[in-house]
Amino acid sequence: MGSRVWLITGASGGLGQALVGEVLSSGERVIAVTRDDEPLRPLTAAFPGCLRTVSVDITDAGALRPALDDAIAGFSRLDIVVNNAGYALAGPFEELDDTELRAQFEVNFFAAVNVLRAALPHLRAARAGRVLQISSLAGQIGAPGMSAYTAASTPSKG
């Protein structure tokens, strides 16, 4: 049967990296999706065979799908998806240009959509699974200088 497999995005630092470490320490396995796998190398060495890193741009749906399919096939299962990657674009609304705004939505919203679309066929095939969406209180309460982050943050988690 084997231990559960988690897919965690934004794994190179912060909450994502900490979660990868906690999950591995609890005896489960992780597919860590990241732009930079260097910070994860100590965990790869400490938990042999339990951590697969996928270096892919999560905003590129075409590249993401086969990369995730490969990693999931390597573990022969997927149980939990954590959409964690994200950042806060801060600044007065009138000073944010379209390129910055679109990038905020590409990473915080559409990349989560890309990951979910790639993962769902596996979860549906297993008729089981959980998706955890890391969002922000900013999605519920606006704050000065945070209009872009608030707009791109989902108001609910599930």
Ligand SMILES: NC(=O)c1ccc[n+]([C@@H]2O[C@H](COP(=O)([O-])OP(=O)(O)OC[C@H]3O[C@@H](n4cnc5c(N)ncnc54)[C@H](OP(=O)(O)O)[C@@H]3O)[C@@H](O)[C@H]2O)c1
């Ligand atoms: N820190 C807070 O106080 C706070 C509060 C509320 C909500 N959150 C949310 O919680 C999540 C984790 O927060 P954190 O503080 O741990 O964040 P973090 O360490 O700053 O970054 C999280 C990860 O997101 C990915 N990421 C960042 N910018 C990106 C970009 N432009 N394109 C693609 N990936 C990018 C990176 O992963 P890779 O380098 O591995 O690709 C990064 O390690 C985020 O979604 C954040 O919005 C944080």
